Amino acid sequence: MKKYILQPHIFLLIHILIATCLYTEVYAQQNTKPKQNCSTKTPLVITKYTQEQLNGIERTIDYLYVIRVYVHILRDNDGTNAATTEAQMHIDLQTMTNFFKPHNICFMFVGFEYVNNTFLNNSMNPGLAADEASLLANNKHNDAIDIYVHRSLGDGSGGNSYNIPSDHFSVVQANNFNFYHEMGHCLGLLHTFETSGGTECPDGSNCNNSGDLVCDTQADFGGSENMVTPPNSCIYTGNQTIVCNGSTRSYAPPINNIMSYWAACYTQFTVQQATRMRATIANQNVVNKCLVTLDATLYANSINITILNEFYMAAKSDIRIGAVTPGNTVFIGSGNGKKYINAGNKITIMAGTVIRPASSPTKFFINKLCD
C-alpha cells in the first residue's frame, strides 16, 4: 500500500498530462457501410424554440459548454466478452468530441466501470422500458450523461438514446459512429428524415416547423441511405420526389450529416443543429444538470471529509482540495470505487489532504477539454 500524506503549508500544483491518452483523433470510416442504425424513437412532444430564443443562443456561441460523461462497459456474467476496451473507449470519446468541439460543446470524462451482465451486454431491447430500467439500475449518474457500451442489442440496432433529449444512451461498440449520433439525440437533435411534426419540403419553405426543425439540413426521407451507387459509397443516386408547394420536388439528402442514417459518410453537425443543441443544453434540465462548472472546491473546514467509494470532481478551470484553515482532513482512501479528479487547467492539493489509494486508484487528469 502506498501512503501519501501532504505536509501542512505545502501547496502542490499538479499538472499531470494523463489526459494525453485522450488525444488520438480518429475520424469516421469512409469505406465500410455500417449495417446497423439507431433505434431511438421520437417522443410525442418535441421542444420547438422561437426564433428569438435561437437568436439569443447564437449570440453566445463563444461560450464553451462542457458536459460530464461516464461510461459503463458491459461484459458477460463471468467477466468475459467485454463490449470494448478502455483504450478504445477513450478513442471513441475523443472521436465524438471532435465532432462537437467546432460548436463549443465538449465533454469531460469522469470515469468508467465494467458491468457484468450477459443479458444487458448482448440482448437487451432498448425499446422496452423494463430493459432500460434494468440497465439504469447499474450506477446511473444524476450529473453526467451515462454511456452504456454493449456487445450487441436485442433489437439489432447499433444504438439508442431512449429519449430526445436524454441523459443516457446505449451504443454497440462495433457501430461506434453511434457515440456521436446518439449524443446528438441526447442534446435535442432529431433525425434528418423525421416526419413526426410534418414532412419537410425540399424547397425549405417549412423547415422551421417540420422535419428535424432545423433549416440548414436538407430535407431527407427514410431509407435514402440505401439509394447509393456504387454500393458503400456516399453518392446518393435515388430519384425520390415529393409533391409540395404545388410542385414535384426532388430530394438531395444531407448525406454527411451525423443525424442522417448515412453513417459511413458522417462528417458534421450543421450550424443550426449546433444552435438547437446549445438551446437544449441551456434550457433542458436533463442535460443542463450535467454541465461542468468553471471551478470546483472540496474543502474540509470544520468537518472531516472521508471518501471511500466511487468519486469524481470536474471543473472547466481549477479544482482545489484541502483545508483552508488547519485542523480538518479530506481523506480520499481505499474502497471499491475509482476516483477521478479532472480539471481543465489546474488541480491544487492543499494542506489537510490525505490520499491513500489501495484496491482502486485515485487519478488526476488535466483535461484540455476540447483538445
Ligand SMILES: [Zn+2]
Ligand atoms: Zn438516431
